[in-house]
Amino acid sequence: xxxxxxxxxxxxxxxxxxxxxxxxxxxxxxxxxxxxxxxxxxxxxxxxxxxxxxxxxxxxxxxxxxxxxxxxxxxxxxxxxxxxxxxxxxxxxxxxxxxxxxxxxxxxxxxxxxxxxxxxxxxxxxxxxxxxxxxxxxxxxxxxxxxxxxxxxxxxxxxxxxxxxxxxxxxxxxxxxxxxxxxxxxxxxxxxxxxxxxxxxxxxxxxxxxxxxxxxxxxxxxxxxxxxxxxxxxxxxxxxxxxxxxxxxxxxxxxxxxxxxxxxxxxxxxxxxxxxxxxxxxxxxxxxxxxxxxxxxxxxxxxxxxxxxxxxxxxxxxxxxxxxxxxxxxxxxxxxxxxxxxxxxx
Ligand SMILES: [Zn+2]
Ligand SMILES: [Zn+2]
Numbered sequence: 595x596x597x598x599x600x601x602x603x604x605x606x607x608x609x610x611x612x613x614x615x616x617x618x619x620x621x622x623x624x625x626x627x628x629x630x631x632x633x634x635x636x637x638x639x640x641x642x643x644x645x646x647x648x649x650x651x652x653x654x655x656x657x658x659x660x661x662x663x664x665x666x667x668x669x670x671x672x673x674x675x676x677x678x679x680x681x682x683x684x685x686x687x688x689x690x691x692x693x694x695x696x697x698x699x700x701x702x703x704x705x706x707x708x709x710x711x712x713x714x715x716x717x718x719x720x721x722x723x724x725x726x727x728x729x730x731x732x733x734x735x736x737x738x739x740x741x742x743x744x745x746x747x748x749x750x751x752x753x754x755x756x757x758x759x760x761x762x763x764x765x766x767x768x769x770x771x772x773x774x775x776x777x778x779x780x781x782x783x784x785x786x787x788x789x790x791x792x793x794x795x796x797x798x799x800x801x802x803x804x805x806x807x808x809x810x811x812x813x814x815x816x817x818x819x820x821x822x823x824x825x826x827x828x829x830x831x832x833x834x835x836x837x838x839x840x841x842x843x844x845x846x847x848x849x850x851x852x853x854x855x856x857x858x859x860x861x862x863x864x865x866x867x868x869x870x871x872x873x874x875x876x877x878x879x880x881x882x883x884x885x886x887x888x889x890x891x892x893x894x895x896x897x898x899x900x901x902x903x904x905x906x907x908x909x910x911x912x913x914x915x916x917x918x919x920x921x922x923x924x925x926x927x928x929x930x931x932x933x934x935x936x937x938x939x940x
Contacts, residue, residue, distance in 0.1 A: 601647075601697075602751035604873045607639035610912060612877045623756050625879045625911045632906040638886065640899045641872050646697030646730045648870035648896050650853060652718050657866050658855040662699075663690035665853045665868055665895040681705040698733040701820045709816050713809070720805065723869065724760070727848070728840035729813055735824040746827045747836065755876065757843035758936065759835065761802040806841065807834035844869075846935055847876040849888065853895035865892055875900055880937055881913035882927075888914055 677683040685691040704711030717725035740749035810833035848869040856864040928939040
């Protein structure tokens with residue numbers, strides 16, 4: 595099997611280990627630490643996503659034909675392998691088809707399970723890819739035997755990953771009405787007093803919860819036949835809690851990835867955007883002055899390479915800049931870090 599056990603287990607390279615951040619940093623949860631001193635520009639490790647936990651954004655997926663598992667562009671002349679149930683999903687190789695099938699696709703195939711097609715359509719209408727990745731994670735549980743005791747969530751293979759319920763981390767979108775053409779626009783957010791804002795926030799959070807619980811109900815029906823041991827995770831009122839925490843997990847642990855869609859080299863290359871969850875890389879905390887960075891190659895979209903930016907002492911925490919290279923202002927950076935990752939502004 596391609597990724598065992600389930601791929602969520604964090605198998606670190608011998609240069610680093612995942613452990614709890616101590617002292618004043620303990621609120622950060624786990625982090626990745628150097629187990630020996632490292633030199634500048636050292637390749638610490640490379641890794642592939644947790645099996646099945648990589649996808650392109652809905653809009654970008656439509657911009658070309660990609661392997662549904664490793665997201666590589668399927669060129670006109672390349673040989674492809676199709677889903678045996680003929681749903682139209684194509685893969686670059688038998689290995690990718692088998693890996694996707696093992697992780698989730700034999701239950702989450704729109705031909706085998708038409709309700710899955712409807713679920714994806716709803717996720718697309720919500721503009722929310724997290725619903726798909728969370729569903730794949732839940733589907734993959736049929737490959738796992740739960741740990742011996744504890745409540746169901748603590749027995750999942752992703753227990754140990756940060757997973758705040760996502761309605762707690764979601765911020766109500768504030769639409770930017772601040773463009774020059776209508777300078778006197780009537781409803782600027784700052785015109786609302788704090789009580790209005792708080793009440794809009796509550797309304798937004800409850801709308802997110804309602805949507806999550808509807809999706810959870812649908813997902814429970816989709817996965818009903820696939821397994822028994824884990825079914826209580828998606829039963830009754832617990833279901834929206836489980837899906838909500840998984841959505842939170844995807845939100846705080848996923849990394850941006852890119853796949854090449856066209857062009858051959860240099861500035862001509864067109865890119866499709868996506869996201870993936872990596873077992874070890876996703877344990878790394880953010881630091882604006884990070885000592886490591888993540889490199890990737892759009893012609894090999896799912897693999898990531900973690901390298902040092904400078905020399906690192908043994909025992910030092912290894913961090914990356916979550917927003918490296920992103921075209922945000924300082925203010926936007928603070929906002930995203932605080933609201934997506936729960937990192938207080940400094
Ligand atoms: Zn592939
Ligand atoms: Zn299929």
